[in-house]
Amino acid sequence: MWAGRAVFDILEPEDPRQVGRYRIVARIGAGGMGQVYLGRSPGGRPVALKVVRPELARDGEFRRRFAREVTAARRVNGAFTAGVVDADPEGSPAWLATVYVSGVSLGEAVSGHGPWAAGPVLALGAGLAEALEAIHAAGVVHRDLKPSNVLLASDGPRVIDFGISTASEASALTHTGMTIGTPGFMSPEQLTGGSIGPASDVFALGAVLAYTAAGVGPFGSGTPHALHFRAVYEQPDLGALPPGLREIVAACLAKEPDRRPTVADLLHRMAAPAGAEAAEATLSLTASDWMPDPVNRLVLARTATALPRAPGRIPDPAPPAAPTPTAPDVPAVPPGPTSDAVPAPPAPPGISSSPTAPAGADPATAGPRMDEAPTRTADHPAGGGIGRSEPAHEPADPEPLVHSYPAGTPPPMTRRGALLALTGTALAAGAVVAVWKTSDGGSGSVGSPSAVGSSARRPVRTTPPPHRNPGEQIWAFTSGGEVHTSATVANGMVYFGSNDQSVYAVDAATGKQRWAVPTGNVVYSTPAVANGVLYVGTADNGLWALDAATGKKRWTFHTESLVNSSPALAAGVLYIGCDDERLYAVDAETGKQRWNFRCKKDGMVDEAPVVVNGTVYFGSDDNSLYALDATTGKKRWAFTTGDSVDLRPVVAGGRVYASSDRLYAVDAATGKQHWALTGQKYKIPGAGYRHFGAPTVAGGVVYVGDEIQYVFALDAATGKKRWTFDTGNSVLSAPTVAGGVVYVGSDAKNLYALDAVSGKKRWAFPTDAEVQVSPRVSGGVVYVGSNDYKVYAIQT
Template identity: 50%
Template sequence: MFEALEAGDPRQVGRYRIVARLGAGGMGRVYLGRTPGGRAVAVKVVRSELAEDEEFRRRFAREVAAARRVNGAFTAGVVDADPAGSPAWLATVYVPGLSLGEAVAAHGPWPLEPVLALAAGLAEGLEVIHAAGVVHRDLKPSNVLLAADGPRVIDFGISLASEASVLTRTGVMPGTPGFMSPEQLTARPVGPACDVFALGAVLTFTATGAGPFGAGSVHAVNFRTVYEEPDLAALPAALRAVVARCLTKDPAERPSPAELLDQLAESAGGSRAVPVVLTEADWMPEAVARTVQLRTTTPSPESRPVLAGASDPQPQRDTPVPPRQIPAEQDHADAQPRKTSPETTPVVGPRAYAHSPRRVPEPSTAAATGPTGVSRRRALLGLAGAVTAGGLGVAGWYFVKGDGRKPRWTSANGGSNYGTPLVFGGAVYVSGREAFLYALDAATGRQRWKFSTVEDAEAPSSLAMSGGLVYACGGKRLYAVDMATGEQRWSFPTSEKVYSPAATDGLVYVSSDAYLYAVNAADGKQRWKFRTDATAFRAAPTVADGVVYVGRISDGMLCALDAGTGEQRWKSDVGIVSWAQPVVADGVVYCTTSSERLFAVDAASGKPKWDFASGRGGPVAVSGGVVYVSGGKLLYALDAATGSKRWVFPVGGALSAPAVADGVVYVATASDDKYLYAVAAASGEQRWRFPTHDAASTPVVANGLVYVSTFGRLYAVPV
């Protein structure tokens, strides 16, 4: 639930003893603190570079003074602060709850009655905030915490006292795209009505899982917010009229929070009162209530700090359980964690999705039983304000690069040439700079062995394994190396350069500049070969249910071959298949083409089902009925059945193949911004990002870690 304190973390802030980390945001880091009497508080410590900015200090002092005036049942108020301190800090009421954004991502959209209850609580919270002369200006799902006795509006970090002038910073726009009002986006005067507009967007997100102005680039969402009408067709009729008034372009026509409470009562069919009594967790959907109860009852660290690497007993830190998609029509009460088998195939790049729609952790890191939901640690990060909603962009005041997330370990031995790691049996196998192949301990990063070829071949870009052997391509040879010892078992020579192997059922399949070869895994003898004329083809073949799927350059066909004999079953004219590996899931083959389109093809017949203009034929992953495809600088989530767009997540560089694990999509950028991103699979909301400082490989998730390699370095980053 809590992160251990590290060397640079304070142990005392003001009168509060710091005992654990809660999270990080654009302004700084948030800690769990204890008063001398033992009361828990959330202490936000401002980053030193911001605190040294005199303009920021003036604004921060003003914001603290304004936030101190807010004290209501549905807010988490400021209890103490020192804007002039070194460092500057503020302490707020500690709410051990789940953020609204995480709740929707984990359990799906809410039914009407819980949405009405939420709306009433938030409206009353805004009523108190506005009565204190404060405008929040950044109401969004991640700034709403859910507790048994109602929601809490949190994080006044960019709130403004309504009578004060606006202080601005170059390039900083307070607010979050998709939840900002038109007047915020057009630099018109901003007042309490902007919070009512944001409330309408929050309610739409809660009831439908999407914002009222769609997804896409920040500019596109902002344009629709200012000039187009919201899409409210999916809202229940009883809620649609309420939300429509909130989202009116003219702030003068929006209801006040008091008027909104009256209208909500009419929609609920009662008098002006909260639709359900907010004293028990049953005001929320049952699955959400169970998760909130779990967060609330989990013990927090006592007054002694939790220290990284301490040898004495510490509170148990459980493995995060990120959200997974649950169909809207499914009874949330029936949502339980899926049981996993310890006997799994290895996790390696996008190939892991050819046989299973989700990744399975190794037995030692299986998630604890209990209500399915997001990481307990992430449930406490509402005060951090670093998560964006709906994948619509980075929240305002997000100055820091990354969010302070630190790798469990790094290794300078592995990680060259974009080599995608392979993780299995407590070891990480990866290509290297000084040796052809390395085996590292998955928990510590310590080297187990290294393997070099006689021919001094360049490092492989991807690996495969089967039967205790790891397979790698170097130059014009396919190598089989013992996974335990690093000794070569055999090598298979070809007359062309070979790339990207796949292995299953006693055969290894490898693409070359001219052929697809099938090689016996036991002795390296050729079983068959199929001509692909793949002078530009680099993707590994995909093997599923006794069929090999591979592209052929000569006639631009996607081919399905019998895995045992190499005989062609069908070919589909989708165009020249790109370098990205095809993916097979639920009887459908997904592949991208050089014409920058993604095709969904029936695996039995080869007939196209739908296609999508992905913009750059990038890699694909499939999980839970959703297709995730990297297209240039955009990560798309598409409905697997129809190809319709669910959300779009923009980044600052070309994307690697996505990896999906337990409701989170991990993707790395190979240029420009150079980050590893964690994105909520259901909503497209950014969870965190980690700077890789160089072009990165496809991420691989196992053991509660994300493994990603760059030129000369391999990172193991906590999920």
């Protein structure tokens, strides 16, 4: 509930200064269960820490249920959810800590910028469905999914406040007199005392998608009594929704629970292509442009002020900054001690924003839809915190105490970081659950305090940016060696490694170097960045943690051989492979090993693992694809291939896709093969038992290159070919899919942009050497390295 809050307040005399091992530095707000604070772990990591009210803590039944809920919540670990950081249900008082998350609520985004077009709504729905799938798999039912419980991040949505109750214990919550659910989003069975289960969350999901597409919930507005009556007895008003989306939402809002689709069904329906619009809607949520542009910029605007680090100190307001050419990645951290400050660059090409809706205006009519092209850039709307700008019928979250600012002073923005492993924060009425959405170093969620003054907002006018055509170079940075790692875009910087034995941080807007750190050997590991820390494997037999702002080393984890694998970060744990035939799990904060798994002989782990639903999937040179328990490192299954699995797998739709002597699709739960394909299937010249590159799955389609010269689009369920594109040389680059376009490099010395539906070339950008790494797309810019020693920024 408290992720993304707009305002902190200094501590009161009666507030604790230490809870467990966490130092309390500021107030965030208060809720039905108790007071929520911003805390710091011994290592400085920010946490949202909730201290239970004394009268509840004295209730033995409450403590028992609280402990059960925390235990259940620890099992939730999916693409858009994660787990609890720490808790002491038996403490005096009882408390729970979560990783702090800054973000923008869906309610605030829609209220301030109007309803969304069908494509982004379907993309949102796919992410929320996957989050619910992970929650339900742990035996938990959300029971209060609503716009203010959905955080928007550049790499996908985050469901928060889950873990209220398991279905079998739903009635126990009423023992404390708490009301669970929100009028307009509650299912009929919740309102009539029926059995509450996963289908209840499906109903709420349908209501959330309807709200996002229309700007108002499917049962309109009014008193809670009126909304309850319509939800139980009347049909929803879905007239404003386009046909394809309307059918999905209507199915979710069926009155009888057994007539609603399952979450798995919804994932298939929202990810399956149904024309260009639907295909585009469900393409990779890890791309920065999955949201409408104005919302994307709003997310970025919450990244300008650091979190408080000591009690009694509230961050000073940050000056307003124009959007950067790499939005949504506004510079997150100040320059290093030896760097000069970098002025804010002009707005990126092709970025525009709809005017902010006036206070009290109907979001459905206050501004243009997100598929239109307004011409002004507006400041973020009133209601900078989660739950501030919801529809009139949804109760607002409790207001935090407000730190006021002089009249005319722009309110402080917050800093929101990029994340490679997937996270979020959850604090619920029956139990408070954390979603591990990390933010960059010192980033916070200080934003516009809606309670301090006028609802009028002055538009920010910027100089029109220079026009660039798709495929046009913005900048190129030259390192001292071939660039064999994909770039990571975060904190307004582009991070990558080079064969000149260095890791670089380059300004994403200008291409100017911020810092470079020598590693003593070539770098094949793509960095991961979270919580202001950069993690990268090195060929000097180690995993390094560097300060993302300065490059200063924080810690080193030593291995017995080269670390060419890229790290994967999930729930505060780094998973990384090594040439010593092991996969390691390392604490991201301390650098201490949690466990390691030994592969078979000659089983080097060269590429990044993938962590989904509490399982780590990775390939090895021992001709195996593995699935391990993320918590214990115990093997769940191993699938044998005909050759080494030395490229990263991808997990989507309940399947693991991995390249070896063939392209395999394997059941993610059991390791059983669904299908396997060789080049002979495609009846193309030279097709045989060739190696494929690393696959990418988006919208029910597998995009993959091969070592000969082709890029394929295959049906993810069957492997049936949809289209083939001939690049003229080997394709070792893993495709990246964003905005209906497939970006892929080739040994033909080109970066290609292909239409995701038809495979037709949109443009090709020439380099001076092979492009063998996966491109990265952020804020309308594609970043890619080449063997010509350069990293390029290219207009999408």
